[in-house]
Each structure stands twice: as structure tokens, then as C-alpha cells.
Amino acid sequence: MIRMTLAEVTHAVGGTLHVHTPDTPETTVSGVVDTDSREMGPGSVFVAKPGETTDGHLFVDAAVEAGAALAIVERRLDAPVSQIVVPDAVAALSDLARVVVARVRAGGELQVIGITGSNGKTTTKNLLARILQDEGPTVAPRASFNNEVGAPVTMLRVSDHTRYLVSELGASRPGRIAELAGLITPDIGAVLMVGLAHAGGFGGVEATQKAKTELVEAVRPGGVAVLNADDPRVAAMAAVADTRGVSVRWFGRATNADVRAEDVEVTASGTTCTVVVGEQRLPLRLRVLGEHHVMNALAAITVAQVLGVDPAASVARLETVEIAERWRMxxxxxxxxxxxxxxxxxxxxxxxxxxxxxxxxxxxxxxxxxxxxxxxxxxxxxxxxxxxxxxxxxxxxxxxxxxxxxxxxxxxxxxxxxxxxxxxxxxxxxxxxxxxxxxxxxxxxxxxxxxxxxxxxxxxxxxxxxxxxx
The missing domain is CATH 3.90.190.20 (Mur ligase, C-terminal domain)
Structure with a gap:
């Protein structure tokens, strides 16, 4: 996290500060912000999140022993650390993420990308991060950090030098993507597909489509929506983008896609295809197994192109990726x-x-x-x-x-x-x-x-x- 005083963090989360000697409201923190005490280090901030099976407040002492300099809690504890008491620790985590991302964006060249879809979010996030890390300091989620805790924890990893923030946005209910995307107001929003994943929580695929559209609605005016040309439900989101002054770039296998794949072939050692971008025809050999990952690669290449990365460079970097993520093909x-x-x-x-x-x-x-x-x-x-x-x-x-x-x-x-x-x-x-x-x-x-x-x-x-x- 960027360096902030205890007073600044308190203002950001709307809490009440209780300093522990020798701290003062002007004492600064700049370490990791997390709900996991095992992730703590010197100068870090521990967020004591109540859970279904345990309570983060039980781990404040362990967090302090690991180096935590501040605890955000829902009740004041007898612990040797400065504390900010808030009504809702998870909401405070989001509030802090919103402030931190806005500060970094105002003071530098931070570009923010949001990714959602019923499938492929984590793979696409990893592929895009691999492309962008050669362009400049990049922050992307670990594993599938895409919910109301994981997404802001990732956002809070940005520093004053971060050039790209890639946010994976999942949806456990209608309105969740709007909330998470609202923390960062993406410059680019990529929607991969609308399927039946989590449909039970939404009431059907139409409701899932509406939930994924929330990302397009959150993209800043003048930004870009990167949409799947092969998925009619995703393609329909172009109309929403148009009403918001958001331009559209298409990926897929359809002939109208700005970045498309031809001659796809699946083998035991990976998947090959030709990536077509304008007049460029670029052979791509993905080591990641599965024809469906070609679409994820196309989405990553498209986002990177919007950010000014030559598709040839993107293809070369993607060919170095051996697996999408642990436990994924x-x-x-x-x-x-x-x-x-x-x-x-x-x-x-x-x-x-x-x-x-x-x-x-x-x-x-x-x-x-x-x-x-x-x-x-x-x-x-x-x-x-x-x-x-x-x-x-x-x-x-x-x-x-x-x-x-x-x-x-x-x-x-x-x-x-x-x-x-x-x-x-x-x-x-x-x-x-x-x-x-x-x-x-x-x-x-x-x-x-x-x-x-x-x-x-x-x-x-x-x-x-x-x-x-x-």
C-alpha cells in the first residue's frame, strides 16, 4: 500500500482511531493490507474480518507478532497495536482501496483494467499480467482473488510506481460487480462470456448477463469495453457502452472481431492458432491446454493492444506461459x-x-x-x-x-x-x-x-x- 498516516487511513475508512504508544495520528503505515494474519510483515495493516467459521479478531495478536502496525477492527481489543474501530471491516477494506487507487491514479500513470465473465477470468488475468509485466510495474490478483475481500486486497497492493492494475471481478449476487468496479472506475472493462456459472445465485442466465453488464456500466467515459464478439449476450453490451461514451474493441473467432483466431488446433502439448490483427497474422502456440483458452488469450491481447502493446509482443510473451493457474488444466x-x-x-x-x-x-x-x-x-x-x-x-x-x-x-x-x-x-x-x-x-x-x-x-x-x- 502507499504510505499513509494513521489519521489518513482513519478518514478513508470512516472509523475511530485509538493509537498505541508510541504511535501518533501522524505515524505512517505502508505495508501489506490483508485479512490473513499470515500475510503480515513490518508496517502492515491487519483487517479483522469476522467469518463464518472463525473471527479475524482472534488473530490480531498473531498479526502484531508478524509485524502489523495497525489493526482495523469492529470492536476495540486489548492488543499492543494502534486500532481503527469501524462498523464493518469488509466495507472499510473497500473504502480504503477506493481512496488508495484514486490517489495513485491522480499522481501517476496508473491504468486500471477490470475483467469479468462466467468463465476464464483467472486465466485471462494471468495472461494479461504476463503481457503487461514487461511494460511496467503490474499488480494482479493472486489465485482467484475476485470477491468483496480478494478484489480490494489486490487493489491495495498498488504503489506510487504501479503502471497497471488488473482486477478480476466475480459476482456472488446482483450488484456485486458494480460495487467492486465502482472502487476503481476501470479504464478498460473486459467481459469474456455469459454462461451458467453461478446462475443459481442470480435466477438464470439473463440475470447473469445483467450482472456482467455492470462492468461495462462502470467503465469511465472515454474508456474501452473489450467484448467477446462470439457471445451474443456479451455483444449486446456494446449498446450500453455506447450510451456511456465508452468505445468497444472486439475479440473472438468471428470475422468482425478486431483480434481474432483462425486455424485453431488442440494438441497434447498445447493449443496453436493464428492471431489476426488487421494485416498482421501471428502464429501463437499456447502451452496452456484447451481450445477454450484461445479466447482468453485473445481477450488479453486485445486489452494489451488498447494499452499500446504490439500484438506481436503479446503473442511472444503468452508463449512463455506454461499453465493458466494451479488446478486449471x-x-x-x-x-x-x-x-x-x-x-x-x-x-x-x-x-x-x-x-x-x-x-x-x-x-x-x-x-x-x-x-x-x-x-x-x-x-x-x-x-x-x-x-x-x-x-x-x-x-x-x-x-x-x-x-x-x-x-x-x-x-x-x-x-x-x-x-x-x-x-x-x-x-x-x-x-x-x-x-x-x-x-x-x-x-x-x-x-x-x-x-x-x-x-x-x-x-x-x-x-x-x-x-x-x-
Whole structure:
């Protein structure tokens, strides 16, 4: 965080300051701001966030021992540290982020990019950060820091020298993206796609579209919306951009896209395509597995071009990226038994894309094995969408379909109904049971996809399988 006095932080969050000797209101802090006491260091600010399972106030002493110089709390504590008491610690975190980003923007050349979409946010964020880090100091989220805590924590990492802030914006409910984007008023807003991810929390895909449109509505007048030309729901957001004086740049495979891909080919070592930008035709070899990641790369190239980066330079930098993120189409195991661990998150769109990818990279004589868990937050559409995944796995001729967890049982039943009733589809209540089955069942040449929502926990099963067959 930029250097601020205790008095300035207090004013930013609207709290009451209680200084601890020898501090004064003019004492400064400039370290990390976080809700995790393990992230603290000298001069840092600990935000004591109440949680569902624990309370950040219980960790203030640990934060102080690690170097925290200030605690933002909801009640005053008997702790040897200056404290700012606020009604809502999470709201205070956002208030502080808003002030810090505005100060950096006013005093330098900071460019702010917001990214949202039902799928692909984290991958696109990582690809864009890789491009921009060679242009100047860049701040981007760790992992999937895209909610009401992770997004402002990332924003607060900017310094007076930061040139680019990349914010990943997720939505747990209508209005959330508007709130997060409102903290930074992006110069560029990129919308990747509108799908069924989290549709249960919104009441359907139309409501999801409206939620993602909130980013376009938050882009500053004169800014740029980077939109997916292949997704009609995203393309419709151009009308919103026009009413706000926001210009539009298109990416996709459609012929009208400003940055588009042709000749896409998926292999076991990555994905190749030709990136077309005006008269430029640039061969791109992504090491990241999956045809769907081409769209994420196109979005990153488009945003970077808006920021003045030559697409050829963007392509060269993207080719150095080995994986999108841990647990996202992450190759593990060995050539003998290849594990693709893609179990950090799952939606109907990403599940379908992952199943197609493994089918595309599996050679004749090799078996396709799908290890699948539940897709969360689909609401009333959960049953039908799990049915679709089971049907798709059978129709892609997966030799083994291993389904784990009661919440995913309907996927298993759909696979059986479609014809995988002779041992091809199996069901286990727990990941441990599935691991024992797979350790005995997998053989040389097998290609294995592990895919589920984060809540199902199969990413750890993927890790175990990767280690077992390394």
C-alpha cells in the first residue's frame, strides 16, 4: 500500500482511531493490507474480518507478532497495536482501496483494467499480467482473488510506481460487480462470456448477463469495453457502452472481431492458432491446454493492444506461459498416465470444454477417463446440467466415467442411462474411495481429466493422482 498516516487511513475508512504508544495520528503505515494474519510483515495493516467459521479478531495478536502496525477492527481489543474501530471491516477494506487507487491514479500513470465473465477470468488475468509485466510495474490478483475481500486486497497492493492494475471481478449476487468496479472506475472493462456459472445465485442466465453488464456500466467515459464478439449476450453490451461514451474493441473467432483466431488446433502439448490483427497474422502456440483458452488469450491481447502493446509482443510473451493457474488444466502425472487437474472450478461451459479438450488430445489406443464431481451454484438448473455432462461424456466415448459425491450422482445416472452401464461409469461417495479405484484401474496410455467445482475438493484428488503416477 502507499504510505499513509494513521489519521489518513482513519478518514478513508470512516472509523475511530485509538493509537498505541508510541504511535501518533501522524505515524505512517505502508505495508501489506490483508485479512490473513499470515500475510503480515513490518508496517502492515491487519483487517479483522469476522467469518463464518472463525473471527479475524482472534488473530490480531498473531498479526502484531508478524509485524502489523495497525489493526482495523469492529470492536476495540486489548492488543499492543494502534486500532481503527469501524462498523464493518469488509466495507472499510473497500473504502480504503477506493481512496488508495484514486490517489495513485491522480499522481501517476496508473491504468486500471477490470475483467469479468462466467468463465476464464483467472486465466485471462494471468495472461494479461504476463503481457503487461514487461511494460511496467503490474499488480494482479493472486489465485482467484475476485470477491468483496480478494478484489480490494489486490487493489491495495498498488504503489506510487504501479503502471497497471488488473482486477478480476466475480459476482456472488446482483450488484456485486458494480460495487467492486465502482472502487476503481476501470479504464478498460473486459467481459469474456455469459454462461451458467453461478446462475443459481442470480435466477438464470439473463440475470447473469445483467450482472456482467455492470462492468461495462462502470467503465469511465472515454474508456474501452473489450467484448467477446462470439457471445451474443456479451455483444449486446456494446449498446450500453455506447450510451456511456465508452468505445468497444472486439475479440473472438468471428470475422468482425478486431483480434481474432483462425486455424485453431488442440494438441497434447498445447493449443496453436493464428492471431489476426488487421494485416498482421501471428502464429501463437499456447502451452496452456484447451481450445477454450484461445479466447482468453485473445481477450488479453486485445486489452494489451488498447494499452499500446504490439500484438506481436503479446503473442511472444503468452508463449512463455506454461499453465493458466494451479488446478486449471494443469498437466500432472507422466507420459505413461497423464492427469489433467482442472478441478478448481466448474460450470456447464467449462466442464464441456474440458471434456472436449481431453478427447481432442487423446491418441488412438489411449483411454479417456473422466473423474467428475459436482458443479455448484446452478440452482434449479443443476439437475439438467449434470445430466448434460453425463450425456456428453458418453457421447465423447470416454472409456471410464468416475463420478464422486452425492451432489454429482445425477451425472452418473445420466451416463448409465445413455449406455455406460457395463462398468464404464462408476460412482463413489468419497474421493478416497475413488482414489483407491483409480490407482488400481489406471494403466499405461490413460489420459485422465479431474474436473469439479472447488467445493467438491477434487483438486486434491488430482494432486494425489498426479503424484501417484509421476
Amino acid at each position: 494443469q498437466p500432472m502425472g507422466s507420459d505413461r498416465v497423464r492427469i489433467i487437474n482442472d478441478a478448481y472450478n466448474a460450470s456447464p461451459d467449462s466442464m464441456s470444454a474440458a471434456l472436449r479438450t481431453l478427447a481432442q488430445i487423446t491418441e488412438p489406443g489411449q483411454r479417456k477417463v473422466a473423474v467428475l464431481g459436482a458443479m455448484s451454484e446452478l440452482g434449479e438448473q443443476a439437475g439438467e446440467e449434470h445430466d448434460r455432462v453425463g450425456l456428453q461424456a458418453v457421447r465423447l466415448r470416454y472409456e471410464r466415467i468416475v463420478v464422486i459425491g452425492t451432489a454429482a450422482r445425477r451425472l452418473y445416472l445420466a451416463a448409465i442411462s445413455e449406455g455406460s452401464w457395463d462398468g464404464e461409469a462408476v460412482f463413489f461417495e468419497t474421493a478416497d474411495e475413488a482414489f483407491e479405484y483409480l490407482r488400481a484401474e489406471l494403466r499405461d496410455g490413460d489420459r485422465v481429466l479431474v474436473k469439479s467445482s472447488n467445493s467438491a475438493g477434487l483438486r486434491f484428488l488430482g494432486d494425489r493422482l498426479g503424484e501417484s503416477f509421476s
